Amino acid sequence: MPHINVSGPKINELDKKRALTRALTDAAAAAYDMPRETIVVIINENSPENVSVGGQLIVDRTN
Amino acid sequence: MPHINVSGPKINELDKKRALTRALTDAAAAAYDMPRETIVVIINENSPENVSVGGQLIVDRTN
Amino acid sequence: MPHINVSGPKINELDKKRALTRALTDAAAAAYDMPRETIVVIINENSPENVSVGGQLIVDRTN
Amino acid sequence: MPHINVSGPKINELDKKRALTRALTDAAAAAYDMPRETIVVIINENSPENVSVGGQLIVDRTN
Amino acid sequence: MPHINVSGPKINELDKKRALTRALTDAAAAAYDMPRETIVVIINENSPENVSVGGQLIVDRTN
Amino acid sequence: MPHINVSGPKINELDKKRALTRALTDAAAAAYDMPRETIVVIINENSPENVSVGGQLIVDRTN
Structure with missing residues (x-):
């Protein structure tokens, strides 16, 4: 039951x-030495209004 | 301030x-022996395009 | 594959x-109408130095 | 790479x-003594149907 | 019941x-216009063996 | 700034x-078409007393 959250x-x-969930699943199955069927991946998609790097929202980036 | 995240x-x-949040709250209040008012529950609803089990997206399941 | 994180x-x-994980599992299985075997619960235990309510760490509470 | 999730x-x-992400970033940069550029903030916005306090959904509050 | 997780x-x-939890709490109380008492902060402390940036574990950094 | 949490x-x-963090980073860099340096991975290691599947703690499994 490893669980991967990608945001x-x-x-x-x-x-x-x-492709993303397949590759993440393969990586986890190998590292944990567990069957692929036990690996759950959840993708979180964030709006550029809701993420900042260094205090600047992605939506405000000029390049 | 126990916090439950259900995805x-x-x-x-x-x-x-x-019913879900009530039951989760009851379970946590009992386990932590804390007042129900301190228990916060957040429900996350995921699209079938954003969850995979065993490397297969839920949206791609054929049964 | 519902997933519950209790902190x-x-x-x-x-x-x-x-008892906690059993009760949380029962609540989720009922709400999602899915088999109990699909429900994963993770308990996160936080130190009182690492949680604050209203800006006050739990470890600093005087009552 | 400190990471702040605000829900x-x-x-x-x-x-x-x-203003929120800027203030959170400043607080983390000071506490970790790391450059602001390394601090990522993600805002999660929850619907009042998906959050409960004390077992009551926010959407059901009467005051 | 805003909730801040800082990792x-x-x-x-x-x-x-x-200082960190106080500053995060102030920032959230202002942004949400809610009383400080409703703001919960959780600090997660990660070992340098458990975090990577660009595929390199923090523990392996040479500068 | 994609962020991967593997539990x-x-x-x-x-x-x-x-190997795990490298493979997860490669997968995310490809999917998001972003430089590897922007990808952060955090590994969370859970005790078998703190995870249940189907309402049974991992520590209680007999096989």
């Missing part, structure tokens, strides 16, 4: 979500 | 949310 | 953890 | 998000 | 934890 | 943590 910007293509 | 598929009926 | 003070008796 | 009701004004 | 390296001085 | 049993060998 980042919106991912628009379903294929990218497929 | 799962969308719950469509408000009454189910009421 | 609170240290629980010293294993039986209280058993 | 609460919806914040409607972007300026409040700016 | 970073170990903080050795209790006074730094006091 | 599972204790990992005893540092090399497994290195």
Whole structure:
């Protein structure tokens, strides 16, 4: 029952979500030496209004 | 101030949310021996595109 | 694969953890109408030095 | 790479998000004695149907 | 009931934890316009073996 | 600033943590098309007394 939470910007293509969750699952199954079926991944998509780096919201970045 | 975060598929009926948060609160109040008023519950509803089990997105399940 | 994260003070008796996780699991299984086997619960135990309410650490409470 | 997750009701004004993330970043940079650029803040906005205090959903509060 | 989770390296001085939670609480109370008593902060202290940036564990950094 | 949180049993060998965080970082960098340096991974190690599946604590499993 390892559990992976990945938090980042919106991912628009379903294929990218497929590849991401597959790769994260493979990495965890290898590290924990547990069957892939036990690995759960949750993707959190954050709006650029709701994330800041260094105190600056992503939505306010000029480059 | 125990805090419960429950993450799962969308719950469509408000009454189910009421029953869920009530039951989780009761369980935590008993275990921690603290007043119910101190227990906060947050429900996170995940889209089937954003959760995988065994590397397969829920949206891709065929059964 | 609903997932419950419960965060609170240290629980010293294993039986209280058993009762807590059982009750949380029952509540989630009922709300999501999913088999109990799909429900994972994680207990996080926080030190009183690492939690504040209203800006006051639990370790500094005088009552 | 300190990471702050702040979870609460919806914040409607972007300026409040700016002020919040800036203040959280300043607080963390001072406590960890690390450059502001290393501090990431994520705001989670919860619907009043998805949060309970004392077993009562926020949406059901009558005052 | 806003909830702040701050995750970073170990903080050795209790006074730094006091200052951190106080400042985070003030920032959240102002942004949400809610009483300080409703704000809970949890500090998570991570070992340098358990955090990576750019795929490199903190414990492996050479500068 | 994508952020990955992986929660599972204790990992005893540092090399497994290195491999895990590297693989998770690669997967996220590819999916988000962002430089590896922006990806932070945190490993949470849970005691078998603090995790249940199907209402049974890991520590109570007989096989």
